[in-house]
Amino acid sequence: MLTLESLVIRQDTFVLRADLSLQAGTVAAVIGPSGAGKSTLLNVIAGFFAPVQGRVLWQGQDITTLPPAKRPISMLFQDNNLFPHLTAAQNVGLGIRPDLRRSQGDEQRVSDALRRVGLDGYGARKPGALSGGQQGRVALARVLVQRRPLILLDEPFAALGPALKAEMLDLVADLARETGATLLMVSHDPFDARRIAPLTILVAEGTALPPQPTDALLDNPPPSLAAYLGD
Amino acid sequence: MAARPVPLGRHPAGPWAGWAAATLLVAFVVLPLLAVFWRASGASLPGPADWSAVRFTVFQAVLSAIFSVILAIPVARALARRQFPGRSVLITLMGAPFILPVIVAVLGLLAVFGRSGIVNQALAWIGLPPVQIYGLHGVVLAHVFFNLPLATRILLQGWQGIPAERFRLAASLGCQPRDVFRLLEWPMLRATLPGALLLIFAICLSSFAVALTLGGGPRATTVELAIYQAFRLDFDLGRAAVLSVLQMAIVMLAAGLALRLSLLDGFGRGMDRVPRRWEAEQWPLQMLDCLVLLIAALFLLLPLGAVVWRGLSGLDAVPIQVWRAAWVSVVMALSSTVLTVAMALALAHLALQRRGVEALGLLGIAASPLVIGTGLFLLINPVSDPARWAFAVTVLVNAMAALPFALRVMAPVLRDIERDFGPLADSLGMTGLARLRGLTLPRMRRPLGFSAGLAAALSMGDLGVIALFADPDRATLPLQILRLMGAYKMDAAAGAGLILLVFSLLLFWLFDRGGRQDADT
Structure with a gap:
């Protein structure tokens, strides 16, 4: 279970509070108006930004002060999810060891992961020689070999077209289901949330609310969300 | 969207390397200056x-x-x-x-x-x-x-x-x-x-x-x-x-x-x-x-x-000492290149956390080579024969002179690398040597090559502190040319000048090209 305990995040004049829990193994969307602090919330969970108050807990363990790499988390950012100077296989391999050294067994895991995301035989290519969707798949293959129980997506597929984005999100949801991972994804598109996330955390007016069923929330949005959705 | 997150206690590279370089830089500039002041206070106005x-x-x-x-x-x-x-x-x-x-x-x-x-x-x-x-x-x-x-x-x-x-x-x-x-x-x-x-x-x-x-x-x-x-x-x-x-x-x-x-x-x-x-x-x-x-x-x-034209006809007149001096100059240039690049890299990392460090690099320009040379002479003279230290001193002074330029080229690139790829490297646990090999060096090839070329060429052609220290047997190529000119051997000087020109441009070209080859963007 992921728990945000009396969390207070402050950035200049911006303040965000969160006090909520998310059951392990669930898929949840983080939705809210832009500037509400969705990315900031993910960055605090991932360890890129320190809260001024409160704790972040995973399965009862306090991870508030752990550096990003020591947390049980794989994160995909809005951009720059791959190193352009490394091959696809090297990029995936970094999920196993951060120093580019790989054993025979590691090689096998890397090529298995690439096959799972549909990129069999693409290991020697550099990101520049891959399409946007393929680059996303390489990043997902790395998430796969990282074997972390919590996956955070900060809109990594926002630059892709609608059909491709839906395809990638389905793939992420499948991978999360297969590995039993918990998935938390920022989205500004209610269709994405309805598609793969049964639960939604609404971030608005300085507060991240506890997860609630996505369909019910979107069918009956509170005023702050309704204004954002525009219906 | 809120501003970009500030990373939690991030240390892309051991800051000790940056501090060591900064200390060396300050010591190497400040100590000679103190020696100069100390000596000057006893002298006449x-x-x-x-x-x-x-x-x-x-x-x-x-x-x-x-x-x-x-x-x-x-x-x-x-x-x-x-x-x-x-x-x-x-x-x-x-x-x-x-x-x-x-x-x-x-x-x-x-x-x-x-x-x-x-x-x-x-x-x-x-x-x-x-x-x-x-x-x-x-x-x-x-x-x-x-x-x-x-x-x-x-x-x-x-x-x-x-x-x-x-x-x-x-x-x-x-x-x-x-x-x-x-x-x-x-x-x-x-x-x-x-x-x-x-x-x-x-x-x-x-x-x-x-x-x-x-x-x-x-x-x-x-x-x-x-x-x-x-x-x-x-x-x-x-x-x-x-x-x-x-x-x-x-x-x-x-x-x-x-x-x-x-x-x-x-x-x-x-x-x-x-x-x-x-x-x-x-x-x-x-x-x-x-x-x-x-x-x-x-x-x-x-x-x-004119240098090329006269140099070609003067090549026959070039004495053997010129080739020996060319060898000394190349070794010196390569040594100070290594020093410049290593120090610039370390200082650029330190500058990620402290912006003032970049200005520190300018010490190398603010204090002139001859002033530093004088100070070092004053420091070394009571202990040892300064001529024996000519090589080390020249390498150091040349490295300091190229450092501001190298730092100016490298620091912004490193800042961009950390901005774009720092979070990913952090989330993957790439620290220390793994980060240097997997992220920093590959992405910095171009500025590294350019800085190295600059440092090598500047050092190769430098005629400054070596003129203070060198004895007749040991000379760099520029100093050897100066001596030939002083002896009115203009043909030999022209030939040596061409050799120096070729070496300087060649060193720059080799390093710069090395940085460009297969550099991914």
Whole structure:
């Protein structure tokens, strides 16, 4: 279970509070108006930004002060999810060891992961020689070999077209289901949330609310969300 | 969207490396300065000859800065508004004097403007009296040769900074060239000129090799040259120390002023774009620009061509000592390149956390090589024979001199790398050596190669501190050329000059190219 305990995040004049829990193994969307602090919330969970108050807990363990790499988390950012100077296989391999050294067994895991995301035989290519969707798949293959129980997506597929984005999100949801991972994804598109996330955390007016069923929330949005959705 | 997150306790590389480099830098600059002050306090006050050196130093630097910048205005304007084949070659060439050994340029200028040079031969042919290159105008001429390209590049950047849409707007309003100058170009120049003037003024203040070869005598001696003379000819360490303090005060003042206004930004970055300039599309202006560029190219290329031409015929006369000196110079250049790049890399990492570090790198420029050399001599002399330390001292001083440029090139790139890929590397646990090998070095290949090339070429051509320390047996190639010139063996000097030119350009080219090859973007 992921728990945000009396969390207070402050950035200049911006303040965000969160006090909520998310059951392990669930898929949840983080939705809210832009500037509400969705990315900031993910960055605090991932360890890129320190809260001024409160704790972040995973399965009862306090991870508030752990550096990003020591947390049980794989994160995909809005951009720059791959190193352009490394091959696809090297990029995936970094999920196993951060120093580019790989054993025979590691090689096998890397090529298995690439096959799972549909990129069999693409290991020697550099990101520049891959399409946007393929680059996303390489990043997902790395998430796969990282074997972390919590996956955070900060809109990594926002630059892709609608059909491709839906395809990638389905793939992420499948991978999360297969590995039993918990998935938390920022989205500004209610269709994405309805598609793969049964639960939604609404971030608005300085507060991240506890997860609630996505369909019910979107069918009956509170005023702050309704204004954002525009219906 | 909220501002970018600040990472939690991130240490991309062991900060100890940066601190070690910073400490070495400060110690290496500050300790000699303290030694100089300590020695100077016991010595007599500056005499009339010293004050006249100060006056000459400032005067020639003012003239050099004014001429370089004023002449650069039409050249930069022509480059900014004309697209023609060879334009990028010409701009690249504008960067060449920066890595050109001073002594080679002096050889070239002598071949063109010297007593039996091309210009005087032409003057004699039409029956006019010859011109003299030695003295104030020779020093200024050489400084303009070096700094006209620098000024041109700075001003060209200013021109490139004016959005193309403004010129389009001006054209749609029917602006004539005079109006475009008043509306768009003059405001840019007013913002750019003071910085360019001050930078070149500051550079020319610590002129040594030019003053040594083309100046001299009581009426054309810079403070740096006076330090050298007090040291080498009179062995008056007290007076050398007093002069060092004077020199430091002058350069610090000018460098401080120049820093406020800009810069060190003369190289690199997008000069390929030429916006369409409707108002300048008329043949008199096209002819004018063509003529300006032709004269500028001749002014820069003729001396270089002369070095190659005379050097080729002088190669036979080159004595064996020259080749030995070339070997010494190459080893020295490579050593100080390694030192420069390592220190710049460490300091660039430190600068991620503390912005002030970048300014620290400028210490290497603010304190002149001869002042540092004097201080080191004072420190070493009581303990050991300074001539035995000539190699190490020269390598260090050269590394310090190249460091500000390397840092200026590398620090912004490293900052971009950390901004773009730092979070990913953090989330994957890439720290220390793994981060250096997996992220930093591969992505920094271009600036690393360029900095290394710069450091190697600068060190290869340096004629500064080695002149203080070296004994007759050990010499660098520039020093060997100076000795050949002093002995009036001009053929051998020309041959050696060509060798030096080739080595300097070759080292730069090799490193720079190494950084470009297979560099992913």
